[in-house]
Amino acid sequence: NAxxxxxxxxxxxxxxxxxxxxxxxxxxHEYMYWYRQDPGMGLRLIHYSVGExxxxxxxxxxxxxxxxxxxxNFLLGLESAAPxxxxxxxxxxxxxxxxxxAFFGQGTxxxxx
Amino acid sequence: GDSVTxxxxxxxxxxxxxxxxxxxxxxxGYPSLFWYVQYPGEGLQLLLKATKxxxxxxxxxxxxxxxxxxxxxxxxxxxxxxxxxxxxxxxLSDRLNDYKLxxxxxxxxxxxx
Numbered sequence: 001n002a003x004x005x006x007x008x009x010x011x012x013x014x015x016x017x018x019x020x021x022x023x024x025x026x027x028x029h030e031y032m033y034w035y036r037q038d039p040g041m042g043l044r045l046i047h048y049s050v051g052e053x054x055x056x057x058x059x060x061x062x063x064x065x066x067x068x069x070x071x072x073n074f075l076l077g078l079e080s081a082a083p084x085x086x087x088x089x090x091x092x093x094x095x096x097x098x099x100x101x102a103f104f105g106q107g108t109x110x111x112x113x
Numbered sequence: 114g115d116s117v118t119x120x121x122x123x124x125x126x127x128x129x130x131x132x133x134x135x136x137x138x139x140x141x142g143y144p145s146l147f148w149y150v151q152y153p154g155e156g157l158q159l160l161l162k163a164t165k166x167x168x169x170x171x172x173x174x175x176x177x178x179x180x181x182x183x184x185x186x187x188x189x190x191x192x193x194x195x196x197x198x199x200x201x202x203x204x205l206s207d208r209l210n211d212y213k214l215x216x217x218x219x220x221x222x223x224x225x226x
Contacts, residue, residue, distance in 0.1 A: 004156075031211070031212055033213065033214070035214075040218055040219075041218060042117075042202060042216035042217055042218045042219050043157075043202070043214070043216045044216075045213055045214070048211065048213060050211055056211070058213065090156055090157065092157075092214070094212055097208060097212070100145055100206055100212050101147075101159050101162065102147075102149075102157075102159065102206075102214060104149075104156035104157045104158065105156050106155060106156045107155075107156050
């Protein structure tokens with residue numbers, strides 16, 4: 001049981017490049033979330049999904065897009081990377097209303113130069 | 114909206130000392146409260162949780178009680194070990210907000226032998 005797996009773990013992008021971060025969970029969880037972690041700011045929600053085929057904006061959605069075509073996968077895209085998007089990105093999932101414990105991936109450290 | 118405020122760090126302690134990290138919250142509904150821990154280079158993992166007022170969450174010697182009257186969820190441990198060195202996050206989620214986690218800024222705890 002792998003839990004929540006994020007790929008890649010590290011990436012360096014040049015300003016203006018695009019990329020996609022993949023989050024995969026094998027626990028059949030309904031809800032999935034993308035957060036970014038910046039020093040002194042805790043984790044802030046970028047986008048989330050309450051089920052296959054659904055997405056919604058979080059606190060800091062600008063510059064990002066997401067898709068949840070399959071229940072187990074939640075993709076985060078950066079269309080045109082900016083230095084302000086340098087951060088550590090975490091994906092999380094929860095089973096659903098009866099159990100709201102969040103399971104987190106190991107994180108993706110992204111640097112935009 | 115929902116928000117969490119937690120004691121700023123960093124906190125440095127000697128082994129076997131008493132640890133307390135204050136956490137207060139603001140929420141419109143009836144949130145569940147959590148403490149997550151992040152060890153260096155890893156993702157977040159659930160330390161303990163409480164789902165209703167007066168519930169006490171406990172795990173690995175850590176405890177926190179859901180106090181609705183003071184809107185608090187302070188984390189305590191009676192005797193810390195070097196292995197407790199980590200970043201601790203207080204968080205809440207609410208079904209009214211699709212179980213999105215709202216995090217405090219995190220408190221870095223270092224325990225010295």
